[in-house]
Amino acid sequence: MIHLRIEQWRAWAPGLDTSSAWQTWAQAPHVVPDQQEQPECLSLPPMQRRRLSRLARMTMEVASPLCGEDEQLPFVFASRHGETTRTFALLGDVTDEQPLSPTQFGLSVHNAIAGQWSILRGQRGESVAIAGEADTFEHALVEASTHLAAGAASVLVVIAEEMPPSAYTQWIDDVPFSYALALRLGSAASSESSSTDACWELQLERHDSHGAPCAWPHALDFLRALQTDQTSLEHVWKTRRWKWQRTR
Amino acid sequence: MNMETAVTGHALEQEIAQLIIDTLNLEHLSATDIPIDQPLFGDGLGLDSVDALELALALQKRYAIRIESDVKEARRHFATIASLAAFVEAQRAACAG
Incomplete structure (x- = not known):
């Protein structure tokens, strides 16, 4: 059982970039049109901004406000599909027998965004990039809880997915629109915990029977529950049943 | 240098x-913002080694020229827009010849 305290969160999706927009979305979740919009990240100098992919910009947009200027936070980046746009462009070059762009190649690896976060924000602590299945979100929080258990006061988790190029439509069906969610988590036992912070327990059980997968990406479904009165939710995937319970 | 070459040279510099x-996605700049004798790397424009690789690739594609990976020579050719234009001009002449 994992105990998590949500100190702060930020989320971004096309047209959903304020907490009130997400509050409205949580009341009536729907697929928002994805027209390739991306956060401008104007707080970053142009020379630093220029190499950020759309997925990287989404990550910076949600993570930045949750980390103080002089603060060092362990960082967990999670994405099931990662940089599909860059990868697809590289594969196109391979097919056309064109030389590969060093920038695209270097930044297509899964931990590139965690690396860019570290460079742009001067973060010198632990960072990890993970990819799982449809329950990548829960695995990211298990990862975050290990940092808290090891003594970190807070940890920053970002889960981000970009709508993949249309060539992937047949295989990728769990990204209804591009989104990024950042959670700043603290230990639920911490004496510093503010009474307004939401606290949740996460438990993993074996799942044997066939269950319907969640209608929304787990991160967005959790975000929905976080903003409503819902006190529990279940996310099943293959042999895993993740049980969420709000404790405060 | 006669007037015609001067104009051609200028056009090539603007093109580069x-x-x-x-x-390199320098969306905040326009071609006239980069002085042709400003250092491209380090303290000048602020490009780095990954940019050098990317730029070499783009120049080879655009001008169908070959760029040898001799670091010392490359450093000289890639110093400024003016030196790059002179290099491209010389390579084109060599390839045409």
Whole structure:
């Protein structure tokens, strides 16, 4: 059982970039049109901004406000599909027998965004990039809880997915629109915990029977529950049943 | 240098400036913002080693020239837009010859 305290969160999706927009979305979740919009990240100098992919910009947009200027936070980046746009462009070059762009190649690896976060924000602590299945979100929080258990006061988790190029439509069906969610988590036992912070327990059980997968990406479904009165939710995937319970 | 070459040289410099902007996503700049004798790397424009690789690739594609990976020579050719234009001009002449 994992105990998590949500100190702060930020989320971004096309047209959903304020907490009130997400509050409205949580009341009536729907697929928002994805027209390739991306956060401008104007707080970053142009020379630093220029190499950020759309997925990287989404990550910076949600993570930045949750980390103080002089603060060092362990960082967990999670994405099931990662940089599909860059990868697809590289594969196109391979097919056309064109030389590969060093920038695209270097930044297509899964931990590139965690690396860019570290460079742009001067973060010198632990960072990890993970990819799982449809329950990548829960695995990211298990990862975050290990940092808290090891003594970190807070940890920053970002889960981000970009709508993949249309060539992937047949295989990728769990990204209804591009989104990024950042959670700043603290230990639920911490004496510093503010009474307004939401606290949740996460438990993993074996799942044997066939269950319907969640209608929304787990991160967005959790975000929905976080903003409503819902006190529990279940996310099943293959042999895993993740049980969420709000404790405060 | 007669007037015609001067104009051609200037056009090539502008073209290379634009190529640098497009290739390296310098969306905040226009071709005239980069002085042709400003250092491209380090303290000047602020490009780095990954940019050098990217730029070499773009120049080879655009001008069908070959760029040897001799670091010392490359450093000299890639110093400024003016030196790049002179290099491209010389390579084109060599390839045409």
